[in-house]
Amino acid sequence: MTSLFEEVPRAEEDAVPVRTVSVTVNGERRTVKVEPRLLLAHMIRHGLKLTGTHTGCDTSNCGACTVLLDGRPVKSCTMLAVQADGHEVTTVEGLAGQSELHPVQEGFKDEHGLQCGFCTPGMMLTAKALLDENPDPTEDEVRWALSGNLCRCTGYQNIVKSVLWAAKKQRAAAGETGAGE
Amino acid sequence: MYPSRFGYESPRALDEAIELLTRGQGEAKILAGGQSLIPMLKLRFASPEMLVDINNLPGLSHLTVDPDGSLRVGALCRHSQLERAAALAGPFPTIAAAAPLVADPIVRNRGTLVGSICHADPQGDWAAVAIALGASVVAQGPSGRRRIPVADFVSGPFQNVLAYDEVAVEVVFPAAAGTAAGGYLKLERRVGDFATAGVAVGLERSGSVVTRAGMALTGVGGATIDASGAAQALVGGELTADRIARAAEGAAAAAKPRSDHRGSAAYKRHIVHTFVTRILTRVADDVERAA
CATH class of the missing domain: 3.30.390.50 (CO dehydrogenase flavoprotein, C-terminal domain)
Known part of the structure; x- marks a missing residue:
């Protein structure tokens, strides 16, 4: 509020509904004004310019637009941006640390888990959520967890290998630092 | 794809949600998991004037077994909660079998059982499970609560018998005798x-x-x-x-x-x-x- 009293001009009164929402994106609090019909995927891509989140099918089928909402994978094309108000969103840009890749990213690099790369951000975020919950998944569990993410190159074999690679790497690292505190 | 323009409210209390629905006179629509509604908004198969987002209402995320053995599933209980509830396998094997088959794992993190039954898609899984188990929807409106057997609740394709000012707050699955x-x-x-x-x-x-x-x-x-x-x-x-x-x-x-x-x-x-x-x-x- 800049003044205690301000008459709203007619044009503004008729204007589109706008809501102010605060979302923590990749650890940073962002406050934005959005129309309620704006999809979370569009807010991330066009609003926040984080174009690592891909919109593939736009019909809730493919999972390319998957982001983590409070740590759980969701399809950002099937959620309104206003619904993320007060929540934490992690996109693929938030996976890596300052200087090193996330083990899941390393796994995809090492095991050739991507061909065209379009589905990769969604795959990696779903994989991260799986490993956060289940650090030692079986191959079946990996396939099950990724069954909502489609790869049109059909490169599933290496995607699954990448996730298992990342799981092993994370477990090894946890062993080194004596995790399990 | 963008939905057509709508008003949006995210009430913090159930009474407030019912008040918004009452004022909407049938032009307001409840948004819960949104995994069917949002695609329909995007395709413009649905274009309500107002969305009443119930995700911030307290006390609707429950998945509770009552002392009499009946199971209550709240309007904000996600499919994934049901999928992870290992204790359901004994008393409710039909639910335990269906939960992992609903949509895909990512959709299951958002979508809800109650919403799926309200959506009444002939290809939806939960309505069939609820009818087979003799479950009922508990609906709350301005004049109180009523229970509707799911077999009567689903009145046709994408149709249910809820009045425009009612919220389906939970679905109750009766305990098995034996x-x-x-x-x-x-x-x-x-x-x-x-x-x-x-x-x-x-x-x-x-x-x-x-x-x-x-x-x-x-x-x-x-x-x-x-x-x-x-x-x-x-x-x-x-x-x-x-x-x-x-x-x-x-x-x-x-x-x-x-x-x-x-x-x-x-x-x-x-x-x-x-x-x-x-x-x-x-x-x-x-x-x-x-x-």
């Missing part, structure tokens, strides 16, 4: 596709004798089909091959499938027959093993 048995099987072309056909069976048994049988079919008609009539062939005796065959034939006859890109009507009828046989044979094997 031992619960049953299952859910679905055929889909790939994970997340709409069902080609699905079958839900809910049984109660005392020893090896079936005391209650409910059955409902997914994706083989203009609405979820209540095939409990066919399931009556099972009541009052053991699960013999003859009784199983009669129930399977009855279910296949109750199906009203249409030929489409997922398969011919005859094929879908065959799937229904096979699934009923498979679920009941598994139960019979379990009973035999337990004896």
Whole structure:
């Protein structure tokens, strides 16, 4: 509020509904004004310019637009941006640390888990959520967890290998630092 | 794809949500998990003037077994909560079988059982499970609460009997008298596709004798089909091959499938027959093993 009293001009009164929402994106609090019909995927891509989140099918089928909402994978094309108000969103840009890749990213690099790369951000975020919950998944569990993410190159074999690679790497690292505190 | 313009409210109390729906006079729509509604908004199959987002309402995320053994599923209980609830497998095997088959894992993190039943898609899984188990929807409106059996709640394709000022706050699954048995099987072309056909069976048994049988079919008609009539062939005796065959034939006859890109009507009828046989044979094997 800049003044205690301000008459709203007619044009503004008729204007589109706008809501102010605060979302923590990749650890940073962002406050934005959005129309309620704006999809979370569009807010991330066009609003926040984080174009690592891909919109593939736009019909809730493919999972390319998957982001983590409070740590759980969701399809950002099937959620309104206003619904993320007060929540934490992690996109693929938030996976890596300052200087090193996330083990899941390393796994995809090492095991050739991507061909065209379009589905990769969604795959990696779903994989991260799986490993956060289940650090030692079986191959079946990996396939099950990724069954909502489609790869049109059909490169599933290496995607699954990448996730298992990342799981092993994370477990090894946890062993080194004596995790399990 | 962008939805057409709508007003948006995210009330913090149930009364407030009901007030908004009342004011909306039928032009306001509840948004819960949004996994069916948002795609419909984007395709502009739905264009409500107002969305009442109930995700911030307290006390609706529950998945609770009451002292009498009945299961209450709140309007904000996500499919994934049901999928992870290992304790459901004993008392509610049909629910435990269906939960991992709903949509895909990512959709299951957002979508809700109650929302799925309200959406009343003939290819939705939960309405069939709820009808087979004799579940009811608890609806709250300005004048209080009422309970509606799901078999009466779903009034047609994408139609339910809720008044415009009512919120479906939970679905209640009654406790089985005796031992619960049953299952859910679905055929889909790939994970997340709409069902080609699905079958839900809910049984109660005392020893090896079936005391209650409910059955409902997914994706083989203009609405979820209540095939409990066919399931009556099972009541009052053991699960013999003859009784199983009669129930399977009855279910296949109750199906009203249409030929489409997922398969011919005859094929879908065959799937229904096979699934009923498979679920009941598994139960019979379990009973035999337990004896």
